[in-house]
Amino acid sequence: DVVMTQTPLSLSVTPGQPASISCKSSQSLVHSDGKTYLYWYVQKPGQSPQLLIYEVSNRFFGVPDRFRGSGAATDFTLKVSRVEAEDIGVYYCMQSTQLPVTFGGGTKVEIK
Amino acid sequence: EVQLVESGGALVQPGGSLRLSCATSGFTFSTYWMHWVRQAPGKGLVWVSRINPDGSTTSDADSVKGRFTISRDNAKNTLYLQMNSLRAEDTAVYYCSSGLLLWGQGTLVTVSS
Numbered sequence: 001d002v003v004m005t006q007t008p009l010s011l012s013v014t015p016g017q018p019a020s021i022s023c024k025s026s027q028s029l030v031h032s033d034g035k036t037y038l039y040w041y042v043q044k045p046g047q048s049p050q051l052l053i054y055e056v057s058n059r060f061f062g063v064p065d066r067f068r069g070s071g072a073a074t075d076f077t078l079k080v081s082r083v084e085a086e087d088i089g090v091y092y093c094m095q096s097t098q099l100p101v102t103f104g105g106g107t108k109v110e111i112k
Numbered sequence: 113e114v115q116l117v118e119s120g121g122a123l124v125q126p127g128g129s130l131r132l133s134c135a136t137s138g139f140t141f142s143t144y145w146m147h148w149v150r151q152a153p154g155k156g157l158v159w160v161s162r163i164n165p166d167g168s169t170t171s172d173a174d175s176v177k178g179r180f181t182i183s184r185d186n187a188k189n190t191l192y193l194q195m196n197s198l199r200a201e202d203t204a205v206y207y208c209s210s211g212l213l214l215w216g217q218g219t220l221v222t223v224s225s
Binding site for chain 1: 147149156157158159162171173174207212213214215216217218
């Protein structure tokens with residue numbers, strides 16, 4: 001199975017400041033079709049996961065442009081340019097390049 | 113508006129069975145791969161199973177293989193998860209997802225005597 005390792009485990013951020021989450025995979029996530037199936041989700045308190053970024057760097061519908069995904073092969077990053085209070089929650093990376101689909105352990109983002 | 117609504121979660125004894133449903137609307141259900149993902153209390157997300165658009169191909173996590181069966185009814189825009197031989201470690205909120213893009217609100221399955 002592809003192991004997804006997220007760091008840090010938690011993050012406390014002052015509103016208006018940037019935040020960055022790293023996600024490393026144990027194998028390259030480049031599919032034979034040339035695409036890289038790396039996704040980022042946020043799970044806000046009491047809610048189901050919401051998609052933020054798909055295929056490394058594409059923002060999903062309605063996701064603010066302060067969220068940016070980047071990376072390649074085994075090394076990926078989610079950056080928030082200016083954190084807002086509504087951004088609190090647990091952030092997960094996920095790969096679906098190989099079965100089984102696997103998730104990172106999550107990064108809890110709190111507001112200072 | 114896209115909606116995915118799970119139902120069927122309950123308290124069940126070890127060894128018991130349960131069938132979860134995910135009723136969908138607002139998108140062309142029959143064109144999407146559909147997934148089940150679960151989350152044990154206070155834990156992270158774990159993929160369970162997926163099915164292709166016409167229902168002819170499925171894949172399961174090793175932890176549920178031979179016990180859980182994913183299926184779909186494209187005429188009813190509904191996804192199912194038949195869960196047999198349930199264990200305490202299957203206790204979780206179960207989410208359905210369309211293409212791992214949109215997710216339902218989840219349904220809680222508790223396996224306990």
